[in-house]
Amino acid sequence: MARVFLADCQPLFNEALEALIARDGHNEVVGQASTAAQVSESVVHLKPDLVVLDADLGLTNRPTLVETILQDLAETKVILLAQETDIDLLLLAIRSGALGVVGKKSGTQTVLRAVQAVLDGEGVVPRAMLPELFRRLIDLGDRASDTPLSRLSPREREVLALLGRGWSNAKIGDALFISPHTVRTHVQEQDAGDKGDADEDSSGNDTPQTAS
8 A cells, every 4th residue: 555645735635635545445645735845844754655746836946846855755756736737837747757747627536547557657648738748858859868758768759659649559559569558557548537527526525626
């Protein structure tokens, strides 16, 4: 069971997400915070496996809070929650060391899947942003030798290129002779919340919503 630390600007969001994780039963929430100072102080003592961090806290200052956390706790993983996700935020998150970004409007189950995916060693990228992300990483790779793209393995580059063309995981798996699960380990598909999420979220529960 992994140890998870929640850090959103809104305490009620933290509480709702903790309830969701507790109900799922696969991981344990070991702490919460709503300010950057609280996060910095708490994670050093608690040493969580994963920090679920509000992008407004994690990327605002320089160095970013993501970088500060990873400097002190190199083995800890960080995933960001964002009210609105754009390509510049995604690139900054990747450069800072976060393993993914999930929007807050895509549904509670999407957030939960993203948490588990990162704990399983996967990256979380909104699928709709993959073509632009790929183009931007290529551009960065043309201008510098040490970029997120340059650190990808040849197979990861192949997967990212095909995702950028809009190929499905199954089609990529067939083309590269790998399983769809292996494709997901390279880039975790994050679709907008499905109908099940919408039904659950419309029930009136104070559960967080996320969006790609």
